């Protein structure tokens with residue numbers, strides 16, 4: 001197989017490559033199965049609030065976080081479960097948070113849209129569209145000024161391109177050469193409206209206008225996402241300044257779990273096409289098999305293991321207690 | 335014939351549709367307001383009747399389209415902007431506070447800003463800290479803005495029509511939890527003037543001055559009190575500005591005890607102002623200090639048992655009132 005020879009010729013360590021991409025595969029499967037469980041919990045009325053699923057977009061979070069160190073920062077969005085898991089969060093504590101339990105990452109006070117975890121550099125998911133662009137840029141600012149050689153990744157949906165503050169901070173980041181990677185997850189829709197109805201011009205030009213290094217990748221191809229992310233992260237870490245990465249992707253489900261009748265804004269055929277032709281997990285799985293890194297059975301084995309782990313995590317969360325009511329007044333001030 | 339009933343959401347929609355038929359300068363701007371009819375489905379059917387030139391889906395640019403509405407209102411349109419969650423009004427603050435509210439005054443009365451901002455309030459939807467606030471106090475603080483807080487479908491229709499016909503910027507807060515509440519709404523055209531309170535229930539022993547979501551809570555508490563032989567009056571100011579001080583003070587003088595209820599944060603909020611109006615106007619007739627009840631001074635938490643503790647309930651209001659009447 002040509003790719004194998006290329007790997008070999010390039011002098012890459014095939015064993016390490018294999019291990020890495022199998023790890024990536026497992027992470028993507030974890031996100032998919034996490035979200036399947038969220039859907040189940042939600043439809044069984046065990047999960048309060050809103051649930052915005054990340055299914056279909058796994059290659060973006062995983063491809064990028066795989067290029068980061070544990071102490072690098074991320075900021076996430078309302079559709080944030082994938083980012084949190086990719087950065088290393090535990091499904092047990094995430095499910096607990098989604099159910100409002102004390103064992104959750106935010107002691108139940110944040111919920112699905114606000115998971116934050118200092119141990120994995122997660123500055124927090126955010127329920128305000130574009131709400132974290134300043135925070136991520138500030139994390140880049142502190143990395144530079146405290147000389148920690150950390151990098152900050154700002155995940156946001158293409159809907160956040162509508163927010164003026166994004167342009168203010170991109171300008172600052174480029175002026176001050178801050179180590180921030182702006183990752184635009186273009187899943188084509190802002191809620192119930194196609195992004196072309198809300199976005200004039202091109203996405204990349206918004207970054208290049210500031211002289212920010214920018215690239216557009218196939219967000220379903222985790223290897224492509226990862227390759228460009230690795231380059232941008234390295235450059236930022238060495239003081240080269242910010243970068244902007246547009247990842248074209250697709251969310252498989254509704255805007256949130258309750259968004260069921262959605263044919264008025266996108267067709268079932270379109271959804272089906274992405275699921276069958278462009279599925280990021282299938283695409284990586286096929287590549288792993290082509291490379292001889294895995295076969296159908298070993299991939300199924302990974303899914304089985306993850307499935308069991310998720311079941312255990314859900315069980316933990318369902319059985320966990322709610323916080324005591326006194327918790328409500330804790331943490332208003334530090 | 336029995337009175338026609340509409341939900342709160344239908345009453346809002348009917349007011350908008352009737353006004354848009356009457357005046358072609360009215361347009362609606364906001365995120366997912368057209369085909370989607372907003373996430374709360376309040377605007378369903380409007381784009382079908384009025385077309386995409388008058389019901390416009392915007393980018394997620396609250397500051398931008400609110401500012402645009404200010405300019406459009408100054409130059410001959412009558413725009414209505416839709417801010418999906420009241421929490422997002424923070425993004426529109428400069429446009430509303432430094433522009434819309436001040437244009438008429440700063441220009442010596444030359445320019446007018448006849449626009450409406452419709453937005454939402456209310457907790458207990460398990461939406462966590464950035465989607466659950468009731469920020470009406472923010473706009474109530476600013477001279478030049480009017481602030482409307484309807485509590486029934488009937489009031490929603492009449493007040494919204496008045497807001498649309500007003501020559502000033504008006505902010506109209508709708509309680510998300512109330513959209514499905516039903517009540518009688520006449521089929522005809524009517525308006526309710528801004529600045530006129532409404533006594534929602536008459537009583538003798540204690541007055542609840544309550545806004546928006548808290549009117550229903552106060553009415554519930556009043557029913558509980560009735561079983562204990564305590565007669566509660568419920569007064570709804572309906573607008574925090576202009577404010578019908580007289581009706582509030584008259585009720586306070588009549589019952590001599592007052593609890594003020596608003597779902598915004600208790601501190602530095604709507605309840606503080608209303609309590610102060612009552613204290614100044616009815617001090618010598620009061621048998622007890624005026625009590626305020628609002629959201630706790632904490633960000634609204636996600637976890638259901640915690641969230642439920644943050645806002646006044648029928649039970650907590652009932653207990654506070656019973657204690658005051660002892």
Ligand SMILES: Cc1ncc(C[n+]2csc(CCOP(=O)(O)OP(=O)(O)O)c2C)c(N)n1
Nearest residue numbers: 079127128129157158159160189190191365
């Ligand atoms: C400032 C702000 N405006 C509006 C909303 C309501 N809202 C939540 S998600 C969303 C669409 C976001 O689209 P996008 O950024 O593309 O992310 P996606 O949901 O597609 O992942 C909107 C309008 C919000 N949360 N914050």
